[in-house]
Amino acid sequence: EAGVTQFPSHSVIEKGQTVTLRCDPISGxxxxxWYRRVMGKEIKFLLHFVKESxxxxxxxxxxxxxxxxxxxxxxxxxxxxxxxxxxxVYFCASSQGRGVNTEAFxxxxxxxxxx
Amino acid sequence: LAKTTQPISMDSYExxxxxxxxxxxxxxxxxxxTWYQQFPSQxxxxxxQGYKTKVTNEVASLFIPADxxxxxxxxxxxxxxxxxxxxxxVGVPYSGAGSYQLTFGKGTKLSVxx
Numbered sequence: 001e002a003g004v005t006q007f008p009s010h011s012v013i014e015k016g017q018t019v020t021l022r023c024d025p026i027s028g029x030x031x032x033x034w035y036r037r038v039m040g041k042e043i044k045f046l047l048h049f050v051k052e053s054x055x056x057x058x059x060x061x062x063x064x065x066x067x068x069x070x071x072x073x074x075x076x077x078x079x080x081x082x083x084x085x086x087x088x089v090y091f092c093a094s095s096q097g098r099g100v101n102t103e104a105f106x107x108x109x110x111x112x113x114x115x
Numbered sequence: 116l117a118k119t120t121q122p123i124s125m126d127s128y129e130x131x132x133x134x135x136x137x138x139x140x141x142x143x144x145x146x147x148x149t150w151y152q153q154f155p156s157q158x159x160x161x162x163x164q165g166y167k168t169k170v171t172n173e174v175a176s177l178f179i180p181a182d183x184x185x186x187x188x189x190x191x192x193x194x195x196x197x198x199x200x201x202x203x204x205v206g207v208p209y210s211g212a213g214s215y216q217l218t219f220g221k222g223t224k225l226s227v228x229x
Contacts, residue, residue, distance in 0.1 A: 004158070031215070043159070043202075045216035056214030091158045098211035100147065100166075106158025 002026070004107035006092050012113045018080040021110045025074070025094030032075050033095075033104060034067060038088035046090075049075060082114045117141045117205040124224040133190045135223050137203030140184045148179060148186045151202040153222070159202060163188070190225075198227045 005024040013019050025032045034046040046065070047057040051072035060067070064083070069075040079086055089111050093104040120138040127133045139148070147166050151159040163170055165177040165186070176189040190197055200222040209215040 031209075033216070035217075035219075042221055043217075043219035045218070048214055048216060056216065058214070059216070093158065095209065095215075098209050100208050101164050102209045103161040104159075104217060106160065108157050 006107035023092030029094035035091040
């Protein structure tokens with residue numbers, strides 16, 4: 001079974017440009033999450049989808065970030081316009097089920113570098 | 116959310132047993148303790164979860180004392196491939212309703228030496 005897949009693995013863009021990150025969760029997982037780690041900081045929650053609905057987007061840093069999950073399958077995270085402080089690694093995770101030992105399966109991350 | 120405190124880093128020789136202790140003095144009654152492992156250039160990976168006493172799986176053991184203010188992740192006979200960052204997380208398992216987010220701390224960087 002394929003795991004969580006993220007694309008691209010690394011993106012380098014100039015300040016002011018737009019970048020779209022994509023996440024393909026594990027098939028059948030209703031829950032999809034975005035996290036990120038900026039340089040030297042801890043991994044921080046961005047938002048949580050349940051199917052196509054945004055369950056919690058309290059971690060989104062500002063309105064330059066837009067996440068979508070049309071059809072409840074893959075998700076995109078768009079940063080427009082990108083700023084230098086957006087550089088970091090963006091992780092996507094998915095999960096299915098609930099309760100004890102519910103695992104969140106993480107992708108390998110997309111490294112975003114804004115120059 | 117309960118705050119966790121872990122060692123910043125640890126070194127161990129191959130074949131040794133490694134114990135990483137996490138302090139969580141403010142753990143709440145409904146909180147579980149979960150450990151994730153992260154290899155370089157990869158996302159975190161679930162290792163083990165427990166509530167109290169001892170939990171063991173094919174990867175690790177988790178020891179939780181009666182007061183639950185700390186927990187110890189035990190990795191038996193580590194190999195070079197166990198070099199990674201290990202995160203201790205405290206919180207309520209996802210119930211399927213409402214929001215669910217994992218709160219990562221700084222983690223413990225384990226380096227296994229030949």
